[in-house]
Amino acid sequence: MSLSTSDYRQITxxxxxxxxxxxxxxxxxxxxxLPDAQTRYDVMLGVRRNPAEPIRLLDFGCGTGHLYSHIQRTAINGIDYHGIDLSSKFISTARERHPEADFRCADVLNDPAALGTYDYAVINGVFTSKCEMSFESMFGFVQDILRLLFSRVRCGMAFNAMSKQVDWERDDLFHLPMDELAWFLCRNLSRHFVIRNDYGLYEYTTYVYQDGISQP
Incomplete structure (x- = not known):
């Protein structure tokens, strides 16, 4: 499916x-x-298999840098943070709040060279709202981003989407069936993934890894 830039810019x-x-x-x-947002930050950072190991982290769709603020506030060490967002307004605010951090404005689908190489990537909130996009267009966008970012991570990535297991669905949100996501991951990225539906919100988070867990 052909996806125009104007489609996914709706999210921004x-x-x-x-x-x-x-x-x-x-x-x-x-x-x-705020409490739910902080829960999401912790769940996103839970993708790290060894929290004691220093990592280079991409925060894709970083907004104004709230995940970075959370990392600083909770004194999480060993994270070399890099934030990217499509919104110049958000990046300008993030740089004002945290001039010491690396924040960049980029449309990575049109400019993949804006991406570096990372140990992990987190995608928090980019795939939860589709605005006026169709399900098919939104899922096409999700697949394009996941393919691109997974090619740039050494270890894995985390992302969230709205659950189908809810009392009712909002038309502007992206409720992604877990089985449809699982088939895409297995066929295109990796069979090594974890779906977390254990943190009390109407969404789920998926961890996708390059390799399986080493057995003793």
Whole structure:
């Protein structure tokens, strides 16, 4: 399926509208509250197989750098952080808040050279809202991003999407069936993945790894 830039830029436009109305906060990034946002940060960072090992981390769709703030606030050591977002507005704010960190504005589907090589990538909130995109267009975008980012990580990546196991679905959110995702991963990326549905929100997070766990 051919995907135009204007399709996936809807996601940025929607989130920027929250930011303009609600400011630089979890609500301004489209999340309902701070505790749930902090839970997501911890779940994303849970993709690391060895938390004691220093890593180079890509925060794709980093917004204004809230994950980096969480890492600093909770004194998590050993993370060489790099943030990328499509929104120049968000990146400008992130740089003002954290001038010491690496934040870049890039459309990686049109400019893959903007990406480096990382140990892990996390994609928090980019795949939860589809705005006015069709399911097919959104899933095409998800697949393109996952293929690209997985080719740039040495160890693995984490991403979330809305669950189908809910009382009702919102038309503007991206409710991705787990079996459909699993088939895509197995056929295109890796059979080594974990789906986490254990943290109490109406979404799930998937960890995808380059290699399986080494057995003793």
């Amino acid at each position: 436009t929607c989130t920027e509208s929250y930011f303009d109305r609600l400011g630089d906060s979890p609500l301004g990034m489209g999340w309902p509250n």
